[in-house]
Amino acid sequence: MPALKRLFVERFSLIDRYMLREFLLSLTAVIGVLWLIYVATRFARYLAQAAVGNLPAEVIFNLLWLNSLGALSILLPIGTFLAVLLSLSRMSSDNELTVIAACGIDGNRILRNVVIFSGAMAIITGVLALLIVPDVLSGRYEIEQKAKVAANTTGLVAGSFKESQSGDWTFYSQKLSDDKIHMENIFIEIHRDEKPLIFRAERGRFDIETDSGDKFLILEDGYRYEGNAGDLDFRIAEYATHSMLIERGESVQVRERHKSLPTAELWERGEPQDLAEIQWRVSTALMTVILSVIAITLAHTGPRQGRYAGFFPAVLVYVIYSNLLGVTRAWVEKGDLAPWFGAIWVHLLMIGIMLILQNRLKLKRLWQQRKRPKTA
Template identity: 30%
Template structure:
């Protein structure tokens, strides 16, 4: 029991440290991406941390299996390097027994990954999709920042304002450049609006207008001198009404219960993917235990790179099989299970190969002694 607690604690501590580092790296990259979108006006800066919170379960469901895999390699590798595993082996600790001990922390991780994959991650993806729908419904003036040129999503309009009140209603020093395109996609030049100030008004019928005061409008084609200039005291522009959609179409945002029993091949592939992640935990544990065995003279990191390559091959083949299943290239009955079967066989081979090799070597030695 003491050995069981000791080995489990070593694995869990290393797992926590490795997973935390991986989570920080991945979330930092995602945060920079969302920050760039917020800077370009595609996202509301105030919702960045909310978005990261919704995306967190989806990150963790992929990080934890890798964290466990590396945690076993690093923690057991240290024990081999410091000859602690040699002492345990002398007391009867075989590779198979070590694997069954490691199954306890692996089962805890698998339960957490199953909870994330089957429940929490789809809920987070659903809320993330709804938040993006609301972001798409914002007008460019809802995300406009003073002192910065901002392009509209389709690139047909660029807006700039020097000043803006906190309630985002009154603007000062307004510049708007808009590309005019006809219904048959023919270029009809550019319209430029400049104004000393502007304001947003919402009429009783629900329509929103941008009202510009004391400015000019320039219409024409770049490179030509036939510009038309209009001076105005007040100019109104009708803004598109926000269209908030509550519909979530992404399959990774669908609850698991709605995937069960579906005849849609894409939904069946999504269900198999969610079930595959907890299975992945047990199979990588099976592979990590024999891979963690190192010679103290060789160092603990000798097998680390091949082990990571093996893990990446497993995950890459699993993702490729998911894509092939989506396209109907793989029978739904075969699904993703054949990938798990292949790497399960690899893990069993690595786990039992060393004892089998030693047993065969012992028999050969005994035969040589008998003949001698």
């Protein structure tokens, strides 16, 4: 650490260290506020689900912790963007940038510090989005699915009958595990007007198909009775394993599962939706740098405008940027846009806007010169 600190002091001047420190302090404050808002929103949503019985209360904090980790790859780009904007806006309103320029430090120095800071945050964002967050989302997905299955079985008591919420079937288990996943001596009656259907099994367990999110009840070593006893079409079938579909997975669950797949697996599959997911993860790192450079221009406000004058344009730029990436992602998934082109055009567009904003004064002078009438 001392050697690293010495290298940092040697490579960066006092002004550079001051700017980087301001960026870091602002990033900590912004990320803290955004993270608290995100956690509070998620917590309220989980409480609502637990209140109606769709989610066991004991898994709320586990899901909240995994969700907060998974959100870092989304919060870091906008947090870095706002941190650079707020820091430079404060320095501009306090005339610190004017003093720095009077000391002979040009704008390229500020640009270098912003690129260094945002580049470091982009590397962290890239590592999170490509490597860490998919594992976190995978763990969250499994906990959510198991929790929903447990919620569906909430109220199951060993040795007592339980009717489903829809009233379509009646369930009985002589012995039930603590996690309400494994059971013994199972009896199930499915209510049908024409032919009653009854299942009996020695053992059973709940299972979830990870890709589709479909929920199954797996019965082992049992019998299947169909019809009324004494009828000619009464049937008895013996089975070693029988799967019963309890609930089909929703499209939202399929998308959540896809987001949790490792980047290497997505690359090997190579489908349009897989490549679209990879491009989205890479784009979070790229937009961190591009937005931070744009923040330099938005932070230089005019006199008597205040340090928050560029905040609304900054939010507008971020909304446009993220929405364009989202639309492009949908186009690639549907096959309407070539995967190799993908989100490249969005980044090129934002880089073009960034260059226009940085050179707007030069472009304005050139435009005025062209409109100025020529004298004979």
